[in-house]
Amino acid sequence: MGTADAATAAGLSFDVDRIRQDFPILTRMIREHRLVYLDNAATTQKPKPVLDTLSRYYSTGNANIHRGVHMLSEEATAAYSQARVQLQRLLNARDAREIVFTRNSTESINLVAQSYGRRHLGPGDEVLITHMEHHSNIVPWQLLCEQVGARIQVAPIDDSGTLQLDELERLIGPRTRLVSVVHLSNSLGTINPVKQIVEIAHARGVPVLIDGSQAVYHMPVDVQTIDCDFYALTGHKLYGPTGIGVLYGREALLDQMPPYQGGGDMIRSVTFEKTTYADLPHKFEAGTPHIAGAIGLGAAADYLMTIGFDGIGAHEADLLAYGTAALSDVKGLRLIGTATNKASILAFVMKGVHPHDIGTIVDTEGVAIRTGHHCTQPVMDRFGVPATARASVAMYNTRDEIDALVRALERVREMFPV
Numbered sequence: 001m002g003t004a005d006a007a008t009a010a011g012l013s014f015d016v017d018r019i020r021q022d023f024p025i026l027t028r029m030i031r032e033h034r035l036v037y038l039d040n041a042a043t044t045q046k047p048k049p050v051l052d053t054l055s056r057y058y059s060t061g062n063a064n065i066h067r068g069v070h071m072l073s074e075e076a077t078a079a080y081s082q083a084r085v086q087l088q089r090l091l092n093a094r095d096a097r098e099i100v101f102t103r104n105s106t107e108s109i110n111l112v113a114q115s116y117g118r119r120h121l122g123p124g125d126e127v128l129i130t131h132m133e134h135h136s137n138i139v140p141w142q143l144l145c146e147q148v149g150a151r152i153q154v155a156p157i158d159d160s161g162t163l164q165l166d167e168l169e170r171l172i173g174p175r176t177r178l179v180s181v182v183h184l185s186n187s188l189g190t191i192n193p194v195k196q197i198v199e200i201a202h203a204r205g206v207p208v209l210i211d212g213s214q215a216v217y218h219m220p221v222d223v224q225t226i227d228c229d230f231y232a233l234t235g236h237k238l239y240g241p242t243g244i245g246v247l248y249g250r251e252a253l254l255d256q257m258p259p260y261q262g263g264g265d266m267i268r269s270v271t272f273e274k275t276t277y278a279d280l281p282h283k284f285e286a287g288t289p290h291i292a293g294a295i296g297l298g299a300a301a302d303y304l305m306t307i308g309f310d311g312i313g314a315h316e317a318d319l320l321a322y323g324t325a326a327l328s329d330v331k332g333l334r335l336i337g338t339a340t341n342k343a344s345i346l347a348f349v350m351k352g353v354h355p356h357d358i359g360t361i362v363d364t365e366g367v368a369i370r371t372g373h374h375c376t377q378p379v380m381d382r383f384g385v386p387a388t389a390r391a392s393v394a395m396y397n398t399r400d401e402i403d404a405l406v407r408a409l410e411r412v413r414e415m416f417p418v
């Protein structure tokens, strides 16, 4: 079967009506309209297997982990360890020890900055990022740079929102100690060629962190194929709970890195004179973790793998093409982020209307989109806009919902004629 045939077959076996039934919130009415949820890049809705797992855990299995000999504690410890294996499978990491549970992507990146960064960067050293990073892949490096006297280098993007790879390559110099790039931009939809970036950086002996917050729920991610050194993700975008995230790290690097926070659960032994630390990944998980969150995220990972990324990818690609064409027909609308390789994020501005007004008006029609700078102020500066409106599509969205967005935008146009 050719690639196109395979995509069609995947698209056919993907039953969006059936999938929608897994998401109870999608039947909610908003101001007498059926909710049209197009704010998935901010957070995705949760399917029943995740909701049931959370409810079951708190109703029948709640206990602290690693601390008890009683049955509930043993069960909770086993479920928490199993969640690590589920995430290992989702990312195809070599070993579950390479999966560190954190609060979110932001904490995963801060962990690398403060643990790896403080050990490996000094005065005059550089961290290379791109112009399309989320603030959570900018500010942790700025904090680190202030602490150690290093500096940030920024690889530029072009007018379509595509990373200028040749410039990125040129900026990797003798002082570059780490490259940290977003896999899929939350404000432009651009998908970066992360495998190629890793090859370029590794050829110069520089490790690479990938911020996969937006990528993991749209496409299969295989950290061994990409060959990255760190991969950060956040559970609430992956159809899982809030307050739980993952840092994947190559075992050899994690092993050498000092703990990020100190406390219970991350030690082997403590005396007032000296403390020794637990093995991976516990060394990086100080204190009682978000046990229910991890277990719920494990359920989300399994749910995604059961549905399969072939079907999800084909369906979302169809919605992206349909949405791009439909939005382009709205008078005075300009898409921001038109890279050839992009995912289902439709960011735009409309002549004569502030994005916040767009968001407020479409909300009266039950359509939820995001407006603002999307925690990417440098991207807004690059495109000369204060903010954009952003419709972001997930696997449960439909063409009808894109039509509802377009109707709502036409109402905006009536209120703000050009």
Ligand SMILES: Cc1ncc(COP(=O)(O)O)c(C=O)c1O
Pocket: 041, 042, 104, 105, 106, 107, 134, 136, 137, 182, 184, 185, 186, 211, 213, 214, 234, 375
């Ligand atoms: C690309 C990207 N990176 C990082 C983050 C931060 O995620 P969190 O706030 O869950 O840590 C986001 C969230 O919007 C994002 O889109």
